[in-house]
Amino acid sequence: MRPLLALPAFAALVALQSVIGHFMAGIPGPRPLLVITGVVCCGLLGGPRSGAIWGAVGGLGLDLASAGPLGPSILPAVVVGALSGLSRLAALRMHRLLPVAMALAGGVVYGLLHMLLLHLSGWGFNLIVAIYEVVLPSAVISLLVLPPVYGLFYWLQKRGRTRSELGW
Amino acid sequence: MRLRNSLLALAAVVALSGVLLAQLPQVAQIEGIAAEVLAPIQRALSGPLSSLGDILSTVGRVAELKAENDRLHSEVEALRTASVRVQELEHLNADLRAQLGYQQAHPEQRLLQANVIAREPDDLIHSLTIDRGAGDGLVEGMTVVTPAGLVGRLLTVGPYSSKVLLITDSKSSVSGVVATTRAQGMVYGRRHRQLTMRYIDQMEKIEVEQWVVTSSLGGGFPPGIPIGKVVSVRQRDVEPFQEATIEPGVDFARLETVMVITSFLPVRKE
Numbered sequence: 001m002r003p004l005l006a007l008p009a010f011a012a013l014v015a016l017q018s019v020i021g022h023f024m025a026g027i028p029g030p031r032p033l034l035v036i037t038g039v040v041c042c043g044l045l046g047g048p049r050s051g052a053i054w055g056a057v058g059g060l061g062l063d064l065a066s067a068g069p070l071g072p073s074i075l076p077a078v079v080v081g082a083l084s085g086l087s088r089l090a091a092l093r094m095h096r097l098l099p100v101a102m103a104l105a106g107g108v109v110y111g112l113l114h115m116l117l118l119h120l121s122g123w124g125f126n127l128i129v130a131i132y133e134v135v136l137p138s139a140v141i142s143l144l145v146l147p148p149v150y151g152l153f154y155w156l157q158k159r160g161r162t163r164s165e166l167g168w
Numbered sequence: 169m170r171l172r173n174s175l176l177a178l179a180a181v182v183a184l185s186g187v188l189l190a191q192l193p194q195v196a197q198i199e200g201i202a203a204e205v206l207a208p209i210q211r212a213l214s215g216p217l218s219s220l221g222d223i224l225s226t227v228g229r230v231a232e233l234k235a236e237n238d239r240l241h242s243e244v245e246a247l248r249t250a251s252v253r254v255q256e257l258e259h260l261n262a263d264l265r266a267q268l269g270y271q272q273a274h275p276e277q278r279l280l281q282a283n284v285i286a287r288e289p290d291d292l293i294h295s296l297t298i299d300r301g302a303g304d305g306l307v308e309g310m311t312v313v314t315p316a317g318l319v320g321r322l323l324t325v326g327p328y329s330s331k332v333l334l335i336t337d338s339k340s341s342v343s344g345v346v347a348t349t350r351a352q353g354m355v356y357g358r359r360h361r362q363l364t365m366r367y368i369d370q371m372e373k374i375e376v377e378q379w380v381v382t383s384s385l386g387g388g389f390p391p392g393i394p395i396g397k398v399v400s401v402r403q404r405d406v407e408p409f410q411e412a413t414i415e416p417g418v419d420f421a422r423l424e425t426v427m428v429i430t431s432f433l434p435v436r437k438e
Contacts, residue, residue, distance in 0.1 A: 014289070015286075017289040018286035018287060018288070018289050018297070019285075019286055030291065031289070031290060031291060033290070035289070062289050065286070065289055065297075066288055066289055066290075066293060066295070067288060067293050067295030067323050067324065067331040067332075067333055068293050111290075114290070114292070115292060118292055118293070122339060123292065123293065123337075123338055123339050124338050124339070125292065125338045125359065126359070129359060130292060130359075133291075133359065134290065134291045134292055138290065138291070
């Protein structure tokens with residue numbers, strides 16, 4: 001995926017993720033993980049290396065937008081991106097439920113690792129309660145944003161293909 | 169031809185005689201009887217024919233009515249937009265009045281108003297981003313308040329924006345004191361946007377509905393800023409300290425504007 005196409009997309013997702021939190025602050029409940037869903041899509045569409053790279057980019061954006069230290073988002077996002085890419089290779093072909101399964105699994109893996117790293121950075125919260133109240137619900141609600149995010153990155157990947165890749 | 173001429177002659181005779189005989193009272197009586205006979209029929213027909221007349225005249229005015237309908241629609245939309253704008257201005261007016269009231273009640277504090285522009289991307293950390301930064305004279309650690317009470321402190325300050333760690337965050341700790349009894353303790357953030365006040369001496373009498381304010385101990389926040397109200401107290405004789413659950417005075421879900429106290433700098437711990 002061309003960086004010039006994907007970078008603005010990830011920047012927009014990071015901005016949207018932080019602004020969504022502001023406008024949804026009055027609505028109780030979890031927030032969708034826009035950026036992590038984007039990372040999962042990059043892994044599914046581009047393989048484990050692409051997933052890991054864009055995971056680092058997306059995670060860095062999340063950490064910069066967050067009040068927390070640098071790092072608790074980057075590493076989990078890299079892991080999620082790489083795992084998404086590996087799942088695509090393992091599945092041999094793009095099954096229609098694969099993005100759904102990986103978005104859900106990716107959200108959970110990201111949430112658990114992110115929470116653990118924050119806890120180690122000094123943020124003391126009840127891990128079990130946070131899993132039930134934040135991690136799992138956020139992963140589930142992220143499925144709602146999967147179709148538009150997947151569509152966006154699929155379109156970006158098609159646009160970014162070189163002539164030789166397109167077989168011209 | 170002959171029949172037609174005869175009919176014409178007869179009609180002329182009747183018309184002339186009618187005009188000549190119209191003055192006779194007997195003719196007037198005949199006219200009255202005819203009117204009485206016709207009246208009910210006319211009354212019965214006037215209703216439906218009137219409606220038909222309205223329909224026909226409306227059909228003729230379709231274009232004019234459509235134009236007027238469009239104009240009224242536009243007017244309604246404009247009024248609706250203006251109404252929403254008025255509500256927004258009323259809300260902003262109330263907000264600014266409250267902030268002015270706070271400033272007047274605390275003339276010793278220098279306040280800088282800021283807008284909330286973003287929040288934490290996930291729900292694990294409780295923070296928000298405001299549209300003021302180092303360029304406005306802000307420094308890390310400055311206290312952020314609203315007229316309703318304490319919001320938090322500046323965690324990081326950029327050139328044009330800053331991040332505020334809310335008091336409901338698990339990493340936040342504020343030295344607090346119960347306003348009425350002066351019982352001291354430490355207020356920590358917990359989930360569901362509530363606070364816990366810990367390390368309250370067992371001998372202190374804490375009651376529900378009492379207000380907790382910032383204390384001067386520690387030097388982290390200006391003293392006397394409302395934090396929240398006590399909603400429950402946990403006191404066990406086997407424990408060295410009491411604990412109280414505090415409902416924050418600030419509605420963090422609806423924060424749109426805040427004030428930064430620029431005249432107070434926290435004591436830096438070496």
